[in-house]
Amino acid sequence: MTTTTLTQRTESSPIDASEDYLMDSENAWGELIVQLTRRQTSRRKLKADPVWEMFFELPPSAGNADGDTALADAAAVLVAAAKGNEDAAKPADFDWSAAAAALSGSAPTESDLLTWAYVLPLLADTLGEAQWWEVLGVLKSARQAALTDLPVESSRRVILAAELGLVLAWGLKNFQTSVRLAESSWSVYCEYLECEDDRLQELLSGGAQRLPKALASALRSMQIARVGFKHKPANEQLGELNEMAAWQSHLVRWDGSLCLQPMETKLSSDLLDTATRLLKDPGLRMAYDFACRTADKALKNKLTTEIELPESGMYCDSAGLVSMRPSWFRHHGWIVADFYSQPAPRIELSAGKRMILEGAWEATIQIDGQDCQPRGDWEEVCWHSDDDVHYIEMEQCWTHGVTLQRQLMVVREDGAVLLADTVLSPDDSEIFYRSSVPLAATMQAAADAETREVVLHDNKPRAMVLPIGLSEWRVGRSPGKMEVAEGRLTVSGRGEKRLYVPVWIDLERRRFDRPRTWRNLTVASRLVIAKANEAVASRVQFGSEQWIVFRSLSEHKAYTFCGKHLAADFYCGRFDPSDGSLEDLITVENASDSQDGNA
DSSP states (O other): OOOOOHHHHOSSSOGGGGTTTSOOOTTHHHHHHHHHHHHHHHHHHHOOOHHHHHHHHSOTTTTOTTSOHHHHHHHHHHHHHHTTOTTOOOOSOOOHHHHHHHHTTSOOOHHHHHHHHHHGGGOHHHHOHHHHHHHHHHHHHHHHHHHHHSOTTOHHHIIIIIIHHHHHHHHTTTSTTHHHHHHHHHHHHHHHHHTTHHHHHHHHHHHHTTHHHHHHHHHHHHHHHHHHHOOOOOHHHHHHHHHHHHHHHHTBOTTSBBTTSOTTOBOOHHHHHHHHHHHTOHHHHHHHHHHTTOSOGGGHHHHHHHSOOOOSEEEETTTTEEEEOSOSSOOTTEEEEETTOSSSOEEEEEETTEEEEEEEOEEEEEETTEEOOBOSOOEEEEEEEOSSEEEEEEEEEBGGGOEEEEEEEEETTTTEEEEEEEEEOSSSOEEEEEEEEEBOTTOEEEEOSSBSOEEEESSSEEEEEEOTTSOSBSSSOOSEEEEEETTEEEEEEEEESEEEEEEEEEOOGGGTTSOEEEEEOOOEETTEEOOTTTEEEEEEEETTEEEEEEEEOSSSOOEEETTEEEOOSEEEEEEETTTTEEEEEEEEOSGGGOSSOOO
16 A cells, blocks of 8 residues: 555645554544544443543542633533443533634643543544644644653643653554554653652642642553553552652641642542552541541541551651641641741641641841841751651751741640741840741630730630740740731740740640649759750640750750750650659750751
8 A cells, every 4th residue: 555644635634743643544534533433332332441430530620720611521521421321411512613723722721631632532523634633733742842841750741741642542542653652651650750859849849739630640640551551550659659649638628628728729539539549558548538537536446457547747858848747537736837938938737627827937037136038948957757746847047147947846646736936146146036927717816814825716715825935924024925916926035146936836625724834944054054045944734734845055965954864956745743754755866967856
């Protein structure tokens, strides 16, 4: 048979766009119609097409507010009809020809391009030869641009180069070059998963807005490649997908909305269901159920012994993102923080189904009356997670030689949180410090008339906020103050050379009616009482439950407080008043020189 190029056969269609996908024959369009009709008839009998199954289980439009809703709805009905689902609802008439004409002159989103790829094999009769080739050309151009212009770790690249290619290859599977297209797309997919740190940084930066879309695409691609082209993912690749899914289970609030994003931004309920099924990890689904408070709590004991849940504390240093849950069953003290958000780190603190603090944690520093400004990114000083606490300490360089160190700690079993800043100046300068963080929209504040504690509440008390670095009573001198004004919790302090400003937040309502107090303890080194800019310690008490918090601000040396003798940068423990003993929760030794934070 004599063959010619498709471009020579007709000048009205951009047939060159299809040359990578179709056999080079004189009757390419006729062969295409025959093959697509045969495939469609076979699919109706088997009802097990991996592309269509994934399209319905995890639609490309799920969770994507930037997609064309009308296109997504029409595509769903078209695929349902092709599967022989006569009960499928029929939407208002959708003009596929008009939509195809508009496609080439628009800037379609990733979800719109994927939707077209999924339904293109079903539109040959509807669009006709010229327009069908034109749509295929647009999809091919989008894929080629993604391959050429986007870095390997880009989530857009895996969507537009890997999934888009796999869907097109499967839709045109009977043609010879579809195998090469599938191989190329699988190679892109594997390269993406191998990026590890770079991939997580791209996914989690900016509050992890790209994570749901990328995870959904990665799951669909894996299933299409596995069922359609016999590409079995390696254990390492499954591990990377599990890590992405674990992060996604962390970053969803109890109502299904996504952390660090507006409450109306919801996670598709199918996403982690699909991850659980494809990755064969029941712990993911259970974690999501408990995170959203829909699981049967009677399963708790069974879960802890039979099902391995994701870690309750996760931290990505390259993205500056941390999520610290007390556990998957408890919600008092869940913190999510994005240290790389601008202009200041963003934090969310929750108690049960209530958001307590939400927004940018801002700081103001003056040295001898001169304003200081941040001059670098936040860097990790210490990250530590165990059965007792989740703890992270970050630091940032400021002008005038100042360093700001920030601590976030969740005492997991106790439902308590420590938020603290340390200001370090290079000389004996006078420091003025103020920080503030917004209350959640539903929260109000009630300050105690006699002490410096503040109760945050809506219809019920939700949090007791104690500025444990300040004097408890309002009468008398204190190096700073705490107040709530214009919807922000503000803490300020003054000191020389070094300043520590800790805030203890109790979120366990069963303790709210108990007598409570806090005291600044005497700290000594070699029988000499330490100054406030050398080392400080505080004791917090709610009834019979007490905790000790210690922070060293000077060079490393041993200190004594409350019968405890140690050389460490930071310490927290439970205090037993019956015998004066301390149960260690965390000891951070030389955090500036070590990244593990272990005792």
